[in-house]
Amino acid sequence: MTGKTRDVAFCEAMAVIGALDNGSQHKVLASLKALLDTDTTSVAEFIEALRDKRFRKGFACPHCNSEKVIRYGTPRGRQKYMCTSCGKAFSDHTHTPFRGTHHPEKWLPFMECMINGLSLRKTATQLGIAVSTAFTWRHKLLNALKRLKPESFDGLLEVDETYFLYSEKGNKNIVDRKPRKRGGSSKYRGISREQTCVVVARDRNKLTHVQVACMGPINKAKAKALLTPYIDSVSAICSDANGTWRVFSEDAGVDHKELNMKRKQRVIQRIYHIQNVNAFHSRLKDWMNRFNGVATKFLDNYLTCFRFIDANSRTSMTAKKLDLLLSACLPISPERYIDIRSTEFLLP
Numbered sequence: 304m305t306g307k308t309r310d311v312a313f314c315e316a317m318a319v320i321g322a323l324d325n326g327s328q329h330k331v332l333a334s335l336k337a338l339l340d341t342d343t344t345s346v347a348e349f350i351e352a353l354r355d356k357r358f359r360k361g362f363a364c365p366h367c368n369s370e371k372v373i374r375y376g377t378p379r380g381r382q383k384y385m386c387t388s389c390g391k392a393f394s395d396h397t398h399t400p401f402r403g404t405h406h407p408e409k410w411l412p413f414m415e416c417m418i419n420g421l422s423l424r425k426t427a428t429q430l431g432i433a434v435s436t437a438f439t440w441r442h443k444l445l446n447a448l449k450r451l452k453p454e455s456f457d458g459l460l461e462v463d464e465t466y467f468l469y470s471e472k473g474n475k476n477i478v479d480r481k482p483r484k485r486g487g488s489s490k491y492r493g494i495s496r497e498q499t500c501v502v503v504a505r506d507r508n509k510l511t512h513v514q515v516a517c518m519g520p521i522n523k524a525k526a527k528a529l530l531t532p533y534i535d536s537v538s539a540i541c542s543d544a545n546g547t548w549r550v551f552s553e554d555a556g557v558d559h560k561e562l563n564m565k566r567k568q569r570v571i572q573r574i575y576h577i578q579n580v581n582a583f584h585s586r587l588k589d590w591m592n593r594f595n596g597v598a599t600k601f602l603d604n605y606l607t608c609f610r611f612i613d614a615n616s617r618t619s620m621t622a623k624k625l626d627l628l629l630s631a632c633l634p635i636s637p638e639r640y641i642d643i644r645s646t647e648f649l650l651p
């Protein structure tokens with residue numbers, strides 16, 4: 304294209320965009336942004352970043368922690384190491400969710416599909432991998448993220464619970480009721496044992512915990528099990544009028560600010576409110592809806608993944624997927640495909 308025809312094409316394109324309605328113009332803007340946010344992170348750069356992060360406390364054998372490690376060749380371009388203490392070999396991604404996979408160049412694009420909430424089938428088509436591979440990668444990644452240790456809260460803490468309908472998606476042998484189609488609805492009104500209770504706690508530094516608590520309404524014991532280890536530096540707990548949070552705060556010896564939502568009391572003294580957790584709930588539901596219902600046994604894993612994506616919501620897609628992938632590679636990931644399929648739903 305010459306300079307002149309490029310100018311003409313640009314003017315024509317602008318004329319077409321100018322004639323669109325406001326909603327469509329925003330869509331054009333979003334697709335342009337996605338187009339320009341191209342990822343230039345190469346596999347070599349990723350492995351480099353991974354090595355920096357995994358071995359930030361010094362280079363050691365992932366099997367036995369010994370520092371007596373020697374280089375052991377570079378088959379297929381991948382650096383191998385040998386531990387002279389335990390005699391085992393390892394590579395830069397031993398014990399990561401992607402050990403043994405053959406397509407390291409597809410990991411970062413895979414993260415993007417996950418962040419965008421693409422179905423397994425669409426992800427597989429886009430990346431040219433089998434659906435079963437996409438399934439394994441997704442769940443190895445989610446499991447790995449769940450293994451990262453949560454941090455403790457500080458200052459004001461907002462807590463609230465939200466519910467997801469119990470689902471056995473993927474299970475072909477449901478015996479005690481007719482399978483529901485794609486999410487579906489509960490046959491009971493209100494909060495029943497068919498609803499999975501998810502607790503969201505968020506401090507004002509935006510540190511967020513989001514976890515499956517129990518089936519049916521939240522109770523004090525479950526609230527304690529989930530939050531007590533992390534509230535030493537909490538100054539006050541804000542919640543709605545659910546009595547569980549009142550008793551929980553009393554037991555923990557923490558000031559409790561209770562908002563009476565029925566009387567439309569949204570804030571006390573201008574700072575005590577639960578608007579941050581409520582906004583988190585709606586972003587979470589929005590992201591989860593893209594997956595057309597997830598099996599309850601995997602719910603906790605999806606929650607952790609969303610927590611990561613949401614914490615990085617202001618960073619670029621490139622930074623977001625790199626951070627997600629690096630984080631998933633930090634804990635030791637032992638499971639295989641068969642282990643993932645046969646996972647059972649266990650309450651904490």
Ligand SMILES: [Zn+2]
Pocket residue numbers: 364365366367368369386387388389390391
């Ligand atoms: Zn070793």
